Amino acid sequence: MDHNNFDLNARRKLLHERKRQRQKRFRIIILSIPLLILSITITVIMLNRNNTVATFNLAIPKVEEKEIYTVCLDPGHGDWDYGAISPNGTAEKDITLAISLKLGKLLEEDGSFKVIYTRATDTMDWIETSNDSLKERIKISKLCNADIFVSIHCNYSSDSNDVSGVETWYNPSNDSSLNLAKYLQQALIDLDYTTNRGLKSYVPGEELAVLELNTSTSALIELGFLTNSSDEKYLTSDLGQSNCANALYNAIVEYRADTNE
Ligand SMILES: [Zn+2]
Numbered sequence: 264m265d266h267n268n269f270d271l272n273a274r275r276k277l278l279h280e281r282k283r284q285r286q287k288r289f290r291i292i293i294l295s296i297p298l299l300i301l302s303i304t305i306t307v308i309m310l311n312r313n314n315t316v317a318t319f320n321l322a323i324p325k326v327e328e329k330e331i332y333t334v335c336l337d338p339g340h341g342d343w344d345y346g347a348i349s350p351n352g353t354a355e356k357d358i359t360l361a362i363s364l365k366l367g368k369l370l371e372e373d374g375s376f377k378v379i380y381t382r383a384t385d386t387m388d389w390i391e392t393s394n395d396s397l398k399e400r401i402k403i404s405k406l407c408n409a410d411i412f413v414s415i416h417c418n419y420s421s422d423s424n425d426v427s428g429v430e431t432w433y434n435p436s437n438d439s440s441l442n443l444a445k446y447l448q449q450a451l452i453d454l455d456y457t458t459n460r461g462l463k464s465y466v467p468g469e470e471l472a473v474l475e476l477n478t479s480t481s482a483l484i485e486l487g488f489l490t491n492s493s494d495e496k497y498l499t500s501d502l503g504q505s506n507c508a509n510a511l512y513n514a515i516v517e518y519r520a521d522t523n524e
Pocket of ligand 1: 340346416
């Protein structure tokens with residue numbers, strides 16, 4: 264009997280203990296559910312917030328940063344190298360520098376161009392020969408990874424002072440060089456200050472190494488003949504230089520838009 268009573272009591276105790284354990288587990292589960300829901304909700308909110316921040320950060324550069332386009336401007340000659348000299352003493356190196364600086368200023372003011380000059384002053388003491396000069400100019404263009412390289416020159420004629428006109432040289436092995444030359448030449452022709460001598464394709468091995476060896480899309484402009492008094496007058500005037508710079512600026516903007524389409 265005692266033995267049975269003991270069994271019964273022990274069994275009751277055991278059942279009671281098991282019931283208590285079940286209730287405890289149930290309470291824990293019931294209490295955990297809101298906590299679980301709360302933590303899931305917080306996680307979702309934080310993830311969304313992080314996503315929002317990330318998207319926001321990514322969106323900023325797209326809106327504010329303009330894509331930079333590098334233009335290497337090469338004012339022909341310089342320092343001891345005068346280039347062509349007119350009967351009046353006008354030196355090609357001064358005209359090319361003046362127009363290049365005006366053009367560079369317009370490009371910089373635009374805000375979406377980076378301008379690199381092969382020279383921005385009349386000093387070139389780091390160069391000893393014309394050949395070094397050309398190689399050095401190309402090196403500058405390559406180092407700055409220029410999108411385009413525009414070399415600016417003036418012409419001369421030993422035959423006649425009547426010869427006048429603007430011409431633009433391009434690299435025949437490069438279609439974009441021809442396209443760039445077309446835009447530059449047309450913009451200058453539209454100014455109507457001289458005759459149209461057209462586009463010229465350089466002959467490999469001749470003096471236009473700035474085109475032949477250049478890794479950037481390049482063109483070389485001969486703005487006019489310093490031996491022709493009408494061309495000379497226009498190219499030495501402040502208005503003429505500003506007009507040329509404006510025309511070339513617009514041509515570069517149009518060429519860039521054309522090639523980005
Ligand atoms: Zn020249």
